Amino acid sequence: MRYLVFGGAGFLGSHLVESLEGEITVVDDLSTVKYIELPPNVKLIKERVESFKTDEKFDYVIHLAARPSPDDYVQHPVETALANSIGTYNALEIARRSDAIFFFTSSSEIYGHADVIPTPEDYWGKVNPTGVRSCYDESKRFSESLIMAYYREYGLDVRIQRPFNVYGPRLREDGSYGRVVSRFIAQALRNEDLTVYGDGNQTRAFLYVSDWVEATKRMLEPRKDLKGVVLNVGSDKETRIIDLANLIIRLTGSRSKIRFLPPRPDDPPRRAADVTRAKQLLNWEPRVNLEEGLKRTIEWFKVRL
Numbered sequence: 001m002r003y004l005v006f007g008g009a010g011f012l013g014s015h016l017v018e019s020l021e022g023e024i025t026v027v028d029d030l031s032t033v034k035y036i037e038l039p040p041n042v043k044l045i046k047e048r049v050e051s052f053k054t055d056e057k058f059d060y061v062i063h064l065a066a067r068p069s070p071d072d073y074v075q076h077p078v079e080t081a082l083a084n085s086i087g088t089y090n091a092l093e094i095a096r097r098s099d100a101i102f103f104f105t106s107s108s109e110i111y112g113h114a115d116v117i118p119t120p121e122d123y124w125g126k127v128n129p130t131g132v133r134s135c136y137d138e139s140k141r142f143s144e145s146l147i148m149a150y151y152r153e154y155g156l157d158v159r160i161q162r163p164f165n166v167y168g169p170r171l172r173e174d175g176s177y178g179r180v181v182s183r184f185i186a187q188a189l190r191n192e193d194l195t196v197y198g199d200g201n202q203t204r205a206f207l208y209v210s211d212w213v214e215a216t217k218r219m220l221e222p223r224k225d226l227k228g229v230v231l232n233v234g235s236d237k238e239t240r241i242i243d244l245a246n247l248i249i250r251l252t253g254s255r256s257k258i259r260f261l262p263p264r265p266d267d268p269p270r271r272a273a274d275v276t277r278a279k280q281l282l283n284w285e286p287r288v289n290l291e292e293g294l295k296r297t298i299e300w301f302k303v304r305l
């Protein structure tokens, strides 16, 4: 099998490619990468998803290239929007010429301030189309729309995944790239204050990366009934951010305290995945609970920070 993986040097991409067997080309501009850990057989090309050109043929085109950290993408709104629009178009064209299976990581962010929690795939979303986060969530929504257009007009075999807060080793913790789990772990290991936006009552549902890899590999199977599928991949167990912070302080044995910062604009108050469809279709369910996943992630960070 020949895989072309855009954004394959990042957190999810690196875990995915180390589980794939075949000839793997990763195209990544390395814009958000800190920990590059790719298997030696992977060919890495430093290039943007919007501009990469090739005449080669692939069995799979996988598009993970994006700037997913809110603090980072609000500083790079144009790059963020283009990766998920022109980038998606370019990746789709490469897939169409190859008659490849096309896989895209959309995001739970496309649901915006969802009224239905846990959120099923047929919830249409409640998104601010011009807000500071729209460069990310609206471009993911456009990508989904364009991908379904390729499915309907050209019969391309497409699969859309909406991941919800996946965490684990290699999830960048620093500066504007840090995401909540890795940022809290790093702060706790350094005995610094854990910084919580707002009052900490906002919820997220966390999925450990090995569970994500398993779901994704099942989504990539060459099954005809997965053509055109849209699936949530995440957890339905809601955790308040304040509880996550306290749990990480306990698991690290840290002396850290919690410091509250002003809330982020348009930050969704609650988020959890309805994964009924993924469970049925993929015969999959999360196996690693939050405490166990955090312990593994903490162990990984302990030797790197």
Ligand SMILES: NC(=O)c1ccc[n+]([C@@H]2O[C@H](COP(=O)([O-])OP(=O)(O)OC[C@H]3O[C@@H](n4cnc5c(N)ncnc54)[C@H](O)[C@@H]3O)[C@@H](O)[C@H]2O)c1
Residues within 6 Å of the ligand: 006, 007, 008, 009, 010, 011, 012, 013, 027, 028, 029, 030, 031, 032, 033, 047, 048, 049, 050, 063, 064, 065, 066, 067, 068, 079, 083, 087, 105, 106, 107, 108, 162, 163, 164, 165, 166, 167
């Ligand atoms: N981790 C999560 O919880 C989560 C949740 C929802 C959606 N996603 C989506 O999953 C995908 C992977 O996310 P991740 O968590 O591994 O983040 P990441 O930042 O670690 O990985 C993204 C990768 O894309 C690359 N990239 C960014 N812009 C690019 C461009 N224009 N051209 C080429 N490469 C580019 C980055 O260098 C990086 O290697 C993204 O599409 C993201 O939106 C992730």
